[in-house]
Amino acid sequence: MIADNPIFSGGLGLMVFGGAVAVLRRGVKVAASTAQRRLLISLEIPSKDRAHPWFLHWMAAQSRAQSMRERGLLGKPKKEGLVDFLGLRDRSGEQRHGSSLKGGVDNPLMIASSGSLVSPVRILSHELSVETNYTPHASASKSNDEERGKASFSLVPGPGTHWFRYRGVWMRLTRERDGKMVDLTTGAPWETVTLTTLFAYAHLFPQMLDEARQLALASTEGKTVIYTSWGPEWRPFGQPRRTRELGSVVLGRGKKEAIVGDVKRFLERDRWYAERGIPYRRGYLLHGAPGSGKSSFITALAGHLDFNICLLNLSERGLTDDKLNHLLSNAPDRSILLLEDVDAAFLGRQQAAEDGYQASVTFSGLLNALDGVASGESRIIFMTTNHIEQLDPALIRPGRVDMIAELGDAEEEQVVELMMRFYRTTMREMALKRLELPHAAIEAAKPLITQAAEATDHASTEIAYKSLEAVAGLREAVEQTDAQLSQLANELGRIVAAEAQQRRAALGLGPDGRPLAASAQPASQSSPDATGASSTTDLQRALRPAPAASGGVSMAELQGLFIRFPDDPQAAAKAFVGENAWRRTPAGP
Structure with a gap:
């Protein structure tokens, strides 16, 4: 009988056992998969998402704080019990504030604006990457490597799987990189960050991302971020820059106040625009000779308003009308769009460059991007040019350019204000030293001198005195x-x-820095035609704005002069007189 055959019965038993094991194994997989879907939740942060750099900054700050805690710079970590270690206690409602630090140590988890701390975590990882922070020495003359700058190294989680507890809840962090795709802006491979935790704690994800956003924004607080276009999106260019004081830019009488006041009124009238059905956008054109302070003023204005700057080059390779419209409509929040030297962008647009390249942005495409049907709103655009007379009137009509300001050569009042701003504090400190006061009294008086130097009108000056x-x-x-x-x-x-008058006379310009009346068209060419109307050419010439004053002394020239003599205003004045007299001296035979 087959049933009595030991070989058959043994094989049948093994087959049944193997089948049972296979079914059990499949059941375990299904159960584990079901449990994972039911009990766990994952959040994917791709590198193209705006939250990705925020999270990487948060992760790097956590790694630096962890390293500082291990060295005792941030105090001893709080002892936790077994319940906290197992992640069975939700501490999402806890509020954290700045802790005591050792002198001269900045907490990387501190949000300066609110004085609070983001939730500290300890990341468990065996796959690390290095992040180097290098601060160059203020003096470039140092030759010793140790004196050239200070470098700090943070070991941050690299590609792979890592674990950490956020507000008492365990989370798994996975970084995966695609070696076949590279981010052209940084050269780094495209990557995806995946966070996994229990489904019951899904509400921690938005809290963590909000903390990451606040921490990343705090790192640029008080600084100006410069954005440039990379394809169809904006990317930060370099490190955030220290904001420039608005008072450091000296313009002609009333010009700075007029522009700043107009921008502030625009920012306060979003509802006013909406109620009247007017697109909420405003355009400004600054024109003047090179070195008149156009770009410097825009940079200072952005710092004054706590705005960033989006710098757009209309001659950039690969920039098309569609991309231009997309960039202008999707600028980062609280940003000023800056189009520099718009006169040069289309001056020879019909002629290809020497290398055969020709810009793809058309003039009509720029006009449509500024105020077309598909153009964006809630934006401020500044354009600059050295030659406003070369701009097409269609570009600077109201609606595209709402305010035009000329920033010309240095005027007498500007020279006085610039010199006072450069040397007032320095000369006062020198006067303080001549009083031969005790060192303690000198140190106590320095803040008073600085405060007095910031006075801008007669009343505030008297109070400062x-x-x-x-x-x-x-x-x-x-x-x-x-x-x-x-x-x-x-x-x-x-x-x-x-000196400005002499320079302009040598260039054949009038006292105001503009072409003399003798250079105008002869009367025969501008006389009316047979119908009694002026020619189309004369009408177009009349509609074009007059060129800016030029040929004089620029503010950039004076600023460079004062930088050369930072502590001696008399030497600066003598150098200006002597150097200009030497330039006018005829060359010898």
């Missing part, structure tokens, strides 16, 4: 120094004005 009376003899010394510097600044202002 009164504050100097706290130190005997300081007010008299400061007033005397200010009077001497003011006299020197007024004298230099007159010298600069006279």
Whole structure:
């Protein structure tokens, strides 16, 4: 009988056992998969998402804080019980504030604006990457490697699987990179970050991303981020820059106040625009000779408003009308769009460059991007040009350009203000040293001098002078120094004005820096035609704005002069006179 055959019965038993094991194995997989779907939840953060750099910054800050805690720089970590270690206690409602630090140590998890800390975590990882932070020395003359700068190294989680507890809940962090795709902006491979935790704690994901956003934005607080276009999107260019004080840019009388006031009124009237059905956007055109402060003013304005700058080059390779419209409509929040030298972008657009390349952006495409049907709203656009007379009137009509401001050569009042701003604090500190006061009194008086130097009108100046009376003899010394510097600044202002007249006369320009009337078209060419109307050419010429004043002394030239003599205004004035006299001296045989 087959049933009595031991070989058959043994084989049948093995077959049944193997089948049972296979079924059990499949059942375990199905059960595990079902349990994972039911109990776990995952969040994917691709590198193209805006939250990806925020999370990487958060992760790097956590790694730096972890390293500092291990060295005792951030204090001892709080002891946790078994329940906390197992992640069975949700601490998402806890509020954290700045902890005590050792002197001179900045907590990388601190949000300066609110004074709070993001939730600290300890990342468990065996696959690390290095992140190097290098701070160059302020002096470029240092030759010793140790004196050239300071470098710090943070070991951050690299590609692979890592574990950490966020607010008492265990999470798995997975970084996966695609070696076949590369981010052209950074050269790094495209990657995906995946976070996994229990389904019951899914509400922690938005909290973590919000913390990452706040921490990343705090790192650029008080700084200006410059964006440039990379394909169809905006990417930060370099490191965030220190904001420039608006008062450091000296413009003609009332010009700075007019532009700043107009921008602020625009930012406050979004509802006013909506109620009247007007597109909420505003355009500005700054024109003037090179070195008149156009770009410097826009940079300072962005810092004053806590805005960033989106720099767009209309001649960039690969930029098309569609991409231009997309970029102008999708600029980062609180950003100023800057189109520099718009006159050069289309000046020879019909002629290809020497290498055969020709820009793809058309003039009509730019006009449609500025105020077409598909153009974006909630934006501020600044355009700059050195030659406004070469711009097409269609580009600068109201609706595309709402305010035009000329920033010309240095005027006498600008020279005085710039010199006072450059040397006032320095000269006051030198006067303080001449008083031969005790060191403690000198250090106590320096903040008073700085405060007095920031006064902008007569009332605030008088209040600042009164504050100097706290130190005997300081007010008299400061007033005397200010009077001497003011006299020197007024004298230099007159010298600069006279030099500008000589330069313009040599160039055949009028006293105002514009072409003389003699260079205008002859009367025969501008006379009416047979119908009594002026020619189309004359009408177009009349509609074009007049060129900016030029041929004089630029603000950039004066600023460079003062930088060369940072502590001696008299030497700066003498150098200006001597160098310009030498330029006019005829060359020898």
